[in-house]
Amino acid sequence: MSPPAIIAPSILSANFSALGKDCEDTINNGADWLHIDIMDGHFVPNITWGPAVTASPKRWVTEFKNAGCDLYCFHYEAAISSTAADSPAGTSEGKTSPKELIRYIHSKGMKAGIAIKPKTPVDVLWDILDGQNADERPDMVLVMTVEPGFGGQSFMAEQLPKVKALREKYPELPIEVDGGLSEKTIDQAADAGANVIVAGSAVFGAKDPAAVISKLREAVEKRRS
Numbered sequence: 277m278s279p280p281a282i283i284a285p286s287i288l289s290a291n292f293s294a295l296g297k298d299c300e301d302t303i304n305n306g307a308d309w310l311h312i313d314i315m316d317g318h319f320v321p322n323i324t325w326g327p328a329v330t331a332s333p334k335r336w337v338t339e340f341k342n343a344g345c346d347l348y349c350f351h352y353e354a355a356i357s358s359t360a361a362d363s364p365a366g367t368s369e370g371k372t373s374p375k376e377l378i379r380y381i382h383s384k385g386m387k388a389g390i391a392i393k394p395k396t397p398v399d400v401l402w403d404i405l406d407g408q409n410a411d412e413r414p415d416m417v418l419v420m421t422v423e424p425g426f427g428g429q430s431f432m433a434e435q436l437p438k439v440k441a442l443r444e445k446y447p448e449l450p451i452e453v454d455g456g457l458s459e460k461t462i463d464q465a466a467d468a469g470a471n472v473i474v475a476g477s478a479v480f481g482a483k484d485p486a487a488v489i490s491k492l493r494e495a496v497e498k499r500r501s
């Protein structure tokens with residue numbers, strides 16, 4: 277059976293001056309996860325949680341574990357362009373491959389996700405998903421359905437063949453989509469096989485966020501086989 281629906285509102289669209297309350301309300305409204313975008317003004321043209329956060333996906337693994345993160349999802353493109361200087365503070369570890377980074381995230385007690393941007397072909401993931409070592413395989417794949425950087429963009433349906441290809445090959449893999457998800461676009465994403473749904477403006481901009489979360493969940497659950 278394909279994996280259950282997981283609804284993960286992106287707090288990028290929350291009210292930053294009442295973030296704690298917005299997060300609490302969102303969980304009470306039925307969200308399973310909170311999706312927290314770490315943007316650095318370098319890999320994407322926006323800054324979310326401050327200039328101390330750099331482009332390196334590896335540099336901050338321990339800090340986010342200590343901050344209470346359960347799943348650390350990094351961009352494939354950022355990992356392959358990282359360098360020795362991106363190693364965790366106080367270590368001399370060198371250039372990071374996606375597989376090494378996944379192993380490192382697991383060693384810190386978190387699940388690991390790997391994300392791809394719209395221009396990255398899904399094929400780059402096969403070798404990583406089929407890796408011999410279970411510790412180096414991701415627990416989730418995120419297919420971006422907008423160019424990362426900002427909330428409120430239009431859904432890119434042309435990204436869905438990637439989701440379909442992943443679902444066909446890996447029936448039980450959690451597959452996340454992020455960007456432009458709403459009641460209008462969820463059916464296409466769910467048909468393609470996505471089960472982890474990030475939604476920012478659709479949830480935080482809604483009059484009844486609980487109803488939106490519930491509709492997103494229903495659309496995914498309906499298609500589980």
Ligand SMILES: O=C(CO)[C@@H](O)[C@H](O)COP(=O)(O)O
Pocket residue numbers: 286288289311313422423424425426427428429454455456457474475476477478
């Ligand atoms: O990572 C991003 C954008 O880069 C997302 O998480 C957005 O925050 C999703 O926002 P909506 O498209 O749902 O408004």
